[in-house]
Amino acid sequence: MVRARLGEERDDDHELARSVATNRPDVDGDDGTLSSVRSLDRPFVILRVMREHRRAMRLTEIATAAQLHLATTQRIVNLLVRYGYVERDGLEYHLGVASLLNGNTYLMTNRLIQAAEPVLQELTSSTGLTSSLTVRYEFNAVLLLRASSSPPLRFQLPIGELMPLVVGGARVLAAHLDDSELMDLLEGVEKIPLASGVVLDRTEFIESLKVIRERGYAFGQGQREAGALSIAVPVFNREHEVIAAIQLSAMIEDIPVDVDALVIELKRASGAITRRIP
Secondary structure, three states: OOHHHHHHHHHHHHHHHHHHHOOOOOOOOOOOOOOOHHHHHHHHHHHHHHHHHHOOOOOHHHHHHHHOOHHHHHHHHHHHHHOOOOOEEEEEEEEOOHHHHHHHHHHHHOOOHHHHHHHHHHHHHOOOOOOEEEEEEEOEEEEEEEEOOOOOOOOOOOOOOEOOOOOOHHHHHHHOOOOHHHHHOOOOOOOOEEOOOOOOHHHHHHHHHHHHHOOOOOEEEEOOOOOOOEEEEEEOOOOOOOOEEEEEEEEEHOOOOOHHHHHHHHHHHHHHHHHOOO
């Protein structure tokens, strides 16, 4: 075991030596120059890289993706390992248990989740459909809470999963972006393919957001999953700013015919969450 660990450390040393031998510029500013990645940002950049890759990574991969010098990357990763945010397995690294502990604490202490949980449970009980709560993170929606129907949906995203803002109930959040944010969301996007086989062009999508904003809900059929249907409404804070979305989901054959009644239930639930937020 000791011999194996020494071998791994030598491999890391060899990677460092090769990096120095290439005489490549120190893009993160170790030479004292100004850097696009500030010192205090670097651990978070590395954690983000590892989260987005969703697999174990070698040190050189992390350094390349984070645009940091290999020696800098190794120092920061060693620190993250020491505090449990990253774990090492041979020559590869992956997020550590401390990241999970932080996520669990977030779920336990978030006031929006605390306010929404009993409301979603009641919503699912009254409609017989799966209800969920999402918030926007950059240009994605993140699933924070779900109250499952019985029987549950055949496919359910895990809590904490990112979803694109351009499909499904997440479009409620996209509908309340300002013009600049919407252009950033759609940068480089000309076509939006849906699970149903329908393909929206950029103009059609922008027009659909106007309709969602005007009527106050998003109705989706076969958006993210073929045969699935969703209805979502925004959740506002006391200043009438959109802070989240709640959604009812089911397979098409399980949805009641009276969609308008479901929209009323959703909007009532949204108002109840707003009133419960401190």
